[in-house]
Amino acid sequence: MSSAQDKLKQEAAQAALKFVQPGTVVGVGTGSTVNYFIDALATMKQDIEAAVSSSEASTVRLKQHGIEVIELNNVRDLPVYIDGADEIDKHFHMTKGGGGALTREKIIAAVADKFICIADESKQVGRLGGFPIPVEVIPMARSYVAREIVKLGGDPEWRQGFVTDNGNLILDVHNFDILDPIELERQLNNIVGVVTNGLFAARNADVALIATAQGVQELTL
Numbered sequence: 282m283s284s285a286q287d288k289l290k291q292e293a294a295q296a297a298l299k300f301v302q303p304g305t306v307v308g309v310g311t312g313s314t315v316n317y318f319i320d321a322l323a324t325m326k327q328d329i330e331a332a333v334s335s336s337e338a339s340t341v342r343l344k345q346h347g348i349e350v351i352e353l354n355n356v357r358d359l360p361v362y363i364d365g366a367d368e369i370d371k372h373f374h375m376t377k378g379g380g381g382a383l384t385r386e387k388i389i390a391a392v393a394d395k396f397i398c399i400a401d402e403s404k405q406v407g408r409l410g411g412f413p414i415p416v417e418v419i420p421m422a423r424s425y426v427a428r429e430i431v432k433l434g435g436d437p438e439w440r441q442g443f444v445t446d447n448g449n450l451i452l453d454v455h456n457f458d459i460l461d462p463i464e465l466e467r468q469l470n471n472i473v474g475v476v477t478n479g480l481f482a483a484r485n486a487d488v489a490l491i492a493t494a495q496g497v498q499e500l501t502l
């Protein structure tokens with residue numbers, strides 16, 4: 282364990298186990314908090330049917346634990362999706378995609394009945410936007426999308442050297458003044474060449490498990 286924050290991430294991840302329903306497929310996100318969740322999920326791998334994964338990295342870790350990973354296209358019922366966040370506000374709107382897995386994360390979140398967000402307390406914010414908003418972009422549209430984002434009031438920065446699992450690029454957008462996350466999510470997704478963006482507002486979390494020094498808080502709206 283490298284830090285107090287890692288310990289909190291691990292506690293939030295462990296608390297998510299109670300939302301895993303035996304005999305079902307589990308949706309699994311991406312990131313350091315989710316890595317702890319995958320390790321915890323391994324202790325009950327005999328009880329679940331399989332997992333669907335939001336990234337190649339999570340797939341590797343799941344398989345290392347002997348957890349079967351199946352294609353989302355073969356899943357009809359997905360009771361829960363468990364994932365971290367870069368920021369979460371009081372409406373459970375989130376910024377995600379620090380790890381670049383936002384598109385697959387958003388797809389699985391859309392399919393799942395419940396989104397369980399696991400995070401340490403540093404991720405709680407009054408207003409989204411301190412963490413840059415990642416935007417996944419088709420490579421040939423990078424410059425055009427960047428110019429359109431400037432018109433919306435953001436400062437895009439190309440995450441150079443990074444390619445998503447889908448073969449696309451990421452623009453990290455700084456300095457948005459986010460008064461209405463649902464509207465900004467929609468506006469960004471309307472730019473031609475954008476695959477999706479890291480605002481998870483139209484589909485927010487249902488439950489937030491926030492780890493603090495005093496224990497894990499289970500929050501619902």
Ligand SMILES: O=C(CO)[C@H](O)[C@H](O)COP(=O)(O)O
Pocket residue numbers: 310311312313314315364365366367376377378379380381382383386
């Ligand atoms: O959206 C994500 C990856 O695309 C992660 O959930 C987010 O970046 C939080 O990561 P971590 O748990 O490492 O703090």
